[in-house]
Amino acid sequence: MFQSFDPKTAICTPYLFFTGKGGVGKTSTACATAVALADDGKRVLLVSTDPASNLQDVLEVELTNTPKEIPTVPNLFACNLDPELAARKYRERVVGPYRGVLPDSVVVTMEEQMSGACTVEIAAFDEFTSLLGNEAITESYGHIIFDTAPTGHTLRLLQLPTAWTGFLEESTHGASCLGPLSGLGDKKELYNKTMLALSDAKQTMLILVARPDESSLLEANRAAAELREIGIENQTLIINGLMQNYLPDDEVSSFFYMKQQSAISELPLQLKQGLIYSLPYVSYSLTGIESLRYLFKYITLSSTQESTNKRSSQVNLPKLKDLIDELSNQNKRVIFTMGKGGVGKTTIASAIAIGLVERGHQVHLTTTDPAAHVGNIFKDNQLTGSLTISQIHPKHEVTKYKEEVLATAGKDLDEDGLAYLEEDLNSPCTEEIAVFRAFAEVVERSESEIVVIDTAPTGHTLLLLDAAQSYHKELSRSTGEVPESVQKLLPRLRNPNETSVVIVTLAEATPVLEASRLQNDLKRADIHPNWWVINQSLHATSTKDPVLMGRANSEIQWIQKVEELSEKCAIVPIINEERMGSLQLKNFLYKCK
Known part of the structure; x- marks a missing residue:
């Protein structure tokens, strides 16, 4: 369907940027590309700026922020830039001069405004810009490959003059998660x-x-559309992990293959117009140089195929039923499912809601997933009196929130200041804040029900809201009043007797590492997740497909990692999640017992 990706013929520029949402295989693809180009005689530098990077695990070499030669691959050098460390240094450059000058509460607010994902990305951009600006480095390599590219939002912001001016003069609306670029002014x-x-x-x-x-x-x-807007037109799409065939009599194998084919058939039109390559779904873990070399040879089973087919012992973890039993017995009133996109939060939230209804509770379920179709899922539900549902549309909430901020904070700004404010409102935190306000209203309306909420704000956003609530008068900024429903919900989320946070992940490197960062983020806000759910696990199935069995075995190390990170952990097998009806959800619960 798509031509196979071969770096030797597909790559024709000195700089390569790999981008995509967490868990899609950016790092392994970038590493395999670097190895292939180096094997072809090109001198290559591989650089990671991903906060959840596992670059050194993939290459099996300890790395620092200084390029290091990979012993088993002549011509290949790699370094692992730490954007979190860079962000801390960047924050101190900007906030440091205000310590002892402004009230401590104002400094705390400034620090929190610069603790979001956007600040980390700016700091990462500063790191690789410094690297690209070093002619001694750029002239030494035929290719420089970056694992993780900046978003269109960050790049647009860098083009705005107001983004480079002072903090107190220009941070105008209290929802900023980026902070000023004045700490980097000499690098414009x-x-x-x-x-x-x-x-x-x-x-x-x-x-x-x-x-x-x-x-x-x-x-x-x-992402493609965002980056085209600022003139980055030379784009290529790699569809990674495409199954080549399936076992018709294997339910998991059939579902997996058909689901992929269905997604490809609905490929967005804009993506169809560009160059598209594919890479196969492989049985082996893409760690180690030899495994990386297998990838472009389109070997779906490694040389350890025989041992791969011998199923490892099953991991003995609680089931989803055990999680629901505890939530029911402890009578939790607010339950959040959290995690990165694509891990199955909506399905887990819906299953929890059904499970609690079956245990005799009144439940309200709400989601922000526009593709969840929760109304259709529960249209056949015979327990309508015990379950109510709603759906929050992020785009509608963001539009409403932006209009409110622009009408207040933006009314007295000049053209440059307004442009900066509008771009700042495109940050990820804006959606979290807007959606959280809508969530707060739902919870307030549902005092008599258990409220199950699909997707919650990060700890950074909660602290940002808290800071704006407490300190906006001191900063003399037009933040708008924080709604009473939000004020009431912030302390409620911190009350473990009322609220339970369930982190949903997959048994793969990036989802687990990102979930770990999410948990640390929440703990900063004094919110402590009770359960993790490992969703869509191949290891928890009885598949006989040799490729899927190989991947099932590669999950074990990440299942063990989740056990280390979590207080309690449940595991859910990968089964057909395209359910349209509560009866199918009940069947899902049965299969997860």
Whole structure:
């Protein structure tokens, strides 16, 4: 269907940027590409700026922020830039001068405004810009490959003059998660040169990596459109993990294959118009140089096929039923499912709601997933009196919130200031804040019901809301009043007797590492997740498909990692989640017992 990706023929620029949502295989694809180009005689530098990077695990070499030669691959060098460390240094550069000058509460607010994902991305951009600006480095390599590219939002912001001015003068609305760029003001010329290089098709190729599933392809489409807006046109899509065939008599294998084919058939039109490659779904873990070399040879089973087919002992973990039993027995009133996109939060939230109804509770379920179709899922529910549902549309809530902020904070700004404010409102935190306000209203309306909420804000957003609530008068900024429903819900979320947070992940490197960061983020806000759910596990199935069995065995190390990270953990097998009806959800619960 798609031509196979071969770096030796597909790559023709010195700079390569790999991008895509977490867990799609950016790092493994970037590493395999680097190895293939180095094997072809090219001198290659591989750089990771991913906060959840497992670059050194894939290459099986300890790395620092200084390029290091990979012993088993002549011509290949790699370094692992730590964007979290860079972000801490960046925050201190900006906030440090205000310590002892402004009230401590104001400094705390400034620090929190610069603790979000956008600040980390700016700091990462600063790191690789410094690397690209070093001619001694760029002239030493035929290719420089970056694992994780900046988003269109960050790149647009860098082009705005107001983003480079002072904090107190220009941070105008209290929802910023980025903070000023004044700490990097001396690098503006270097940033401009980097932006020109990014948009030069002869110098830079952007490689969008996606899984053959709906959410991943939609995210790739969104990122592609964002980056085209600022002139980055040289884009290529790699659909990673495409199953080559399936076992007709194996339920898991058949479902897996058919689901991928369905997603590909609905490929967004804009993506269809560009160059598309594919990479196969393989049985082996893509760690180690030899495994990386297998990938472009399209070997779906490694040399350890015989041992792969011998099923490892089953992991003995609680089931979803055990989690629901505890929630019911402890009479939790607010239950959040949290995790990165594509891990199955909506399904788990819906299953929890059904399970609690079956245990005699009144339940209200709400979701922000526009594709969840919760109304259709529960249209055949015979327990309507015990279950109510609602759906929050993020786009509607964000539009409403942006209009409110622009009408207050934006009314007295000049053209540049308004442009900065509008771009700042495109940050990920804006959606979290807008949606959280809608969630708060739902919870307030549902005092007499257990409220199950699909997707919750991060700890950073909660602290940001808390800071805006407490300190906006001191900052003399037009933040708008924090609604009473939000004020009431913030302390409620911190009350473990009322609220339970369930983190949903997959038994793969990136989802687990990102879930770990999410948990740490929540703990900063004094919220302590009770349960993790490992969803869509192949290891928890009885599949006989040799490729899927190989991947099932590779899950074990990540299942063990989740056990280390979580207080309690449940595991859910991968089964057909395209359910349209509560009876199918009840069947899902039965299979997960």
